[in-house]
Ligand code: CTP
């Protein structure tokens with residue numbers, strides 16, 4: 001057996017896949033893995049509905065190409081001029097869950113021993129000023145866990161709806177979790193369809209905004225992974241963090257910033273799932289599972305066998321304040337708890353407030369009820385704008 005010994009930064013090789021459409025074909029991730037047999041069951045109508053929502057959202061090869069061009073411009077023309085560093089894409093454009101108009105998530109890593117500007121304090125400010133000179137709308141967030149530059153480009157001929165970009169500094173763990181999600185997305189094509197649908201549903205129902213007290217897209221992806229690994233029966237996905245390495249692996253594959261980042265990457269040694277349910281049936285089961293989920297006591301933890309821990313065992317029983325990068329108080333709420341697969345002290349659901357949880361639970365209950373009807377006239381209401 002072979003394991004993949006690549007540096008996390010090799011996820012940037014994905015960008016090389018973003019060939020121009022004229023050079024032949026779509027971004028490989030926009031097609032996703034194929035499953036051998038079509039899934040036929042009483043939920044075919046709902047599966048069709050899910051796909052009819054998803055299809056118009058698949059990013060085109062041209063869009064992927066243009067985003068790569070923009071990444072390259074930011075990398076070569078702006079960042080490298082200021083300070084040699086690596087500008088690596090991550091998030092949905094790399095993990096396979098991008099939709100048309102997804103933002104562009106970039107991470108700046110600086111490996112030089114004597115950098116001109118300090119990467120977490122000085123460089124963000126210098127770069128923010130430089131981006132402004134290039135005509136981007138710029139917002140520098142320094143009170144976040146890692147500094148983030150938010151860039152907005154107004155509508156252009158290439159991006160008629162405009163484009164948002166998040167540039168983070170030294171968030172190496174995000175590169176690893178992107179790679180974990182990318183690996184899962186290559187195992188079973190139903191995962192990607194479920195993610196695209198849930199992202200759309202959560203957006204139109206107003207429960208996909210970490211800035212407004214609900215849950216990030218990343219959080220929803222983790223809820224789906226828990227469902228497909230531990231709840232669907234037979235399971236649709238293995239727990240990649242629980243399959244041991246069969247050959248010695250280098251330290252960089254095992255640890256990052258003090259966290260265990262090991263996961264099994266050799267997809268040729270993963271047998272196809274025995275679960276043949278359709279996307280529609282899995283979606284209906286997903287909604288029904290979370291409509292009844294014990295958010296009050298439980299923590300979703302995809303690295304853990306079984307996928308659940310108690311809030312008590314994590315000490316996540318009440319809101320916690322910690323001191324942020326600028327000595328300010330940062331409040332982590334623990335109404336909805338999802339443990340990050342690697343950074344296990346981090347609750348991905350910490351942005352969800354009391355009202356946010358109320359809304360999220362309410363939407364899961366509504367969705368579960370509507371999908372159970374199995375009647376197109378009823379389930380079409382699922383994605384009505386709220
Ligand atoms: N991320 C993280 N911890 C969080 C939120 C996000 O590590 N609490 C990282 C993950 O690597 C994630 C990336 O930031 O893949 C982008 O997060 P997000 O924008 O929520 O997800 P996307 O998959 O990029 O979704 P969208 O297409 O809606 O932008």
Ligand code: MG
Pocket residue numbers: 091092102103104105
């Ligand atoms: Mg994103």
